[in-house]
Amino acid sequence: MSLIRLNDVSLEFDGRPVLREAFLKLRPGDRIGLIGKNGTGKSSLLELVLGRQEPTSGTVDVTLGTTIGYFSQFSELDGDRSIRDILNDHFAAVHETQARLDAIGEQLAVPMDDAAMTALLTEQGELFERMDAIDGWSFENAIDTVLTSLGFDEERRALPVDRLSGGWRNRAALAQILIQSPDVLLLDEPTNFLDLDGVRWIENWLARYQGAVLVVTHDRQFLDGVVTRIVEIENYRLQEYEGDYSAYVHAKQSRLKMLERQFAHEEELLAYEQAASTARREAARNPANAVARRLADIKKRQAPRPIDQIITDIYGGLRVSNDLLEVVKLTKGFGGAPLFEDLSFSLHRGDRVAVLGSNGSGKSTLLDVLTGETEADAGQVRWAKGARFVSYNRVYAELDLADSVGHAVNAYPDSLAFSATKKSVARFLAMLQFSDADLQQKIGTLSGGQRARVAIAQCLLSGAAVIVLDEPTNHLDITSTQVMERALTHFPGAVMVVSHDRFFVDKLADRLLVFDGSPRVSEQAASGAL
Numbered sequence: 001m002s003l004i005r006l007n008d009v010s011l012e013f014d015g016r017p018v019l020r021e022a023f024l025k026l027r028p029g030d031r032i033g034l035i036g037k038n039g040t041g042k043s044s045l046l047e048l049v050l051g052r053q054e055p056t057s058g059t060v061d062v063t064l065g066t067t068i069g070y071f072s073q074f075s076e077l078d079g080d081r082s083i084r085d086i087l088n089d090h091f092a093a094v095h096e097t098q099a100r101l102d103a104i105g106e107q108l109a110v111p112m113d114d115a116a117m118t119a120l121l122t123e124q125g126e127l128f129e130r131m132d133a134i135d136g137w138s139f140e141n142a143i144d145t146v147l148t149s150l151g152f153d154e155e156r157r158a159l160p161v162d163r164l165s166g167g168w169r170n171r172a173a174l175a176q177i178l179i180q181s182p183d184v185l186l187l188d189e190p191t192n193f194l195d196l197d198g199v200r201w202i203e204n205w206l207a208r209y210q211g212a213v214l215v216v217t218h219d220r221q222f223l224d225g226v227v228t229r230i231v232e233i234e235n236y237r238l239q240e241y242e243g244d245y246s247a248y249v250h251a252k253q254s255r256l257k258m259l260e261r262q263f264a265h266e267e268e269l270l271a272y273e274q275a276a277s278t279a280r281r282e283a284a285r286n287p288a289n290a291v292a293r294r295l296a297d298i299k300k301r302q303a304p305r306p307i308d309q310i311i312t313d314i315y316g317g318l319r320v321s322n323d324l325l326e327v328v329k330l331t332k333g334f335g336g337a338p339l340f341e342d343l344s345f346s347l348h349r350g351d352r353v354a355v356l357g358s359n360g361s362g363k364s365t366l367l368d369v370l371t372g373e374t375e376a377d378a379g380q381v382r383w384a385k386g387a388r389f390v391s392y393n394r395v396y397a398e399l400d401l402a403d404s405v406g407h408a409v410n411a412y413p414d415s416l417a418f419s420a421t422k423k424s425v426a427r428f429l430a431m432l433q434f435s436d437a438d439l440q441q442k443i444g445t446l447s448g449g450q451r452a453r454v455a456i457a458q459c460l461l462s463g464a465a466v467i468v469l470d471e472p473t474n475h476l477d478i479t480s481t482q483v484m485e486r487a488l489t490h491f492p493g494a495v496m497v498v499s500h501d502r503f504f505v506d507k508l509a510d511r512l513l514v515f516d517g518s519p520r521v522s523e524q525a526a527s528g529a530l
Contacts, residue, residue: 002027003066003184003212004049009058011044018044020236022058026184030212033223033245036233037433038449038477042216045233046070046186049214069182071173071190079162083152083172086161087143090179094136101127146178150201166193167359174202187215191222192474195358196500218478220245220503310431311490313424314416320349320465320493324387325370330379331519332362332369338377339365341519347466351494354505354526357515363498364470366513366521367391370496371468388414389466396455401444405434408443408454414463425461431483432457449475456484465493473501 006024010017018041026032026049036042047053048060050070062068070076077086088095104124108117131137147157150171156164161172170193177185191199203225206213217223223230223245230241230248241248325347333339339362347353355363368374370381371391383389390412399408409429410417417425429439432453443454452475459467467488473481485507488495499505505512509526516522 001063003063004068005059005061006045006048007059007061009048009055009060011041011048011053012056017236019055019233019238022238024231024238026212026214028183028212029210030214030229031206031227032212032214032229032231033227033248034214034216034231034233035218035223035248035478037479038453038475039447040233040477041236042233043188046188046214046216049184049186066184067180067182068184068186069177069180070186070188071177072188077161077169077172077176080160082158082160083147083164083175084143084157086172087146087175087179090176091136091139093134094131094139097127097130097134097136101131143179146175150175150178151198165359167195167198170194171198178205182211184212184214185209187213187217189217189474190215191217191219191500193359193471194500195361196356196502197358199500199502218473218476218481219501220478221501223248308486308490310424310427311487314420314428314461315490315492317419318416318463318492321384321387322349323384324348324351324466324494325384326380326382327370328380328382330366330369330381331377332365332374333377333519338519340515340521341378343379343513343521345513345523347494347496349465349493351511352488352509352526353494353496353511353513354509355496355498355513355515356505358517361515361517362521363515367393367468367470367496367498387466388464389468390459390462390464392455392459392467392469392472395458396452399443399451399455401442403443404439405441405443405446405454406439409434409439409457409461411458412462412464416461416463419463428461429457433480433483449477449480452476453480456480460484460487460491467491467493467495469495469497469499471499472497473499473504 002025004024004026006022009019009022011019011022022045034042034045044053048055049062050068051060051062077083101124104120104127107120108124112120135142152168152171152175156168161169164172170190174190190202194202199219199222203222206226213226215223215227225244227244229243230245232239232241232248232252241251243251323346327343327345327347330343331338331341333341343366345353355366357363365374369376371389371394373391373394403411409415420428434453434457438450443451446454452472456472456476459469472484476484481501481504485504488508495508497505497508505526512524512526514522514524
């Protein structure tokens, strides 16, 4: 039985297609990963399922009685209230029943005739049965169990949601989902702003969850651990692949090779057809030279240059010194115990350092100290003379919404866009999914994922010797993340990154700075398979 069905669904916005002829069935126990490039309509598809968006054509059918839970990376919780109060609201029927039981108890304490007492006692018995049916006696224990399992202490349970960090707001939204226990769970980037422990906790919980799951995420290892089917939005249509993300990669490679052979054959046939038509026209105009026309004059396609070659063309002229940064006995805290103390390490050309740890352990604070956003309590940060760094998060926050994409990506005076050839820069930006039309757009009209790509492009082309990134994959689609990985791999300078994306860290990092909850930060070689 299907809980949710998309039947020949098409969706348009202002005449622009988003989905065409989409078919999808979501059955009990399904684990579907929905992927696609930024702006292809992943969140719009979730909105269709939720009934918040009407299809242009086709139908979205939800089986009667099916409950749907929705988790968004942009928390929809009431920010002025605490998560404990929000979860209490879910038990409105319990509170209503308990209030009536309390009222009956007060009435029974007052003298009355037998008929009135009998009526009250009968109603009281019915209410007791109702409380048993809805587990009304244990709702407080249920709330406590959920919040405890997600790591909420008493202080965080009582704080207004807007005063929680991004990671804890995500956990609060997940707590609401757990309490609701819906038949279908729609997850939109559930791992954003969570630390590795939080991501693993969600994976373990989903393994026990009995309902159906449709998840939008760029986290490839999460897809490998959770889903059994991949649905990709490609050219406005849904393309399904059985298995997890790794199986999808192999299946899509095979599919693309098959399509390449198919279209190459079709192109060859069309080329011969075109050549034959040209020859016939030539023969009609000049019969004497008709024999000299040969089909071997068909134009050959020029194969695209490999991605790595495009990247190395861009970075060919960037010169970076060997010694870039020296950190000596660095200490920082915000009242009470320090987040880290006596931290020392160095950064050299070619280093790829990932900073790992739980939310609130001090990872982002370390980057802020290194980039001068905040001052250390003790110790020294010594940047080598002439060693310029660029901070992705600062670039993203300071994007000029009135600026064009094309101007923004070339914003730095030392931008590689000025030293590399125009052709190389055009290929590099095309690889990052920027068309000529995209480069003319104003940044204020872009989605969060598109703005993230602008900031990434600006950093990669900045000409800086060190690129500093704090959770750069949060708003990127998988394709953009893969391109960024390749660019950072070939970047001749050094990279420092805070990330919970295990695939990303495994592929990029050669060293780890690990925050384990104590002020002492350990430095380790990256061994992969986080």
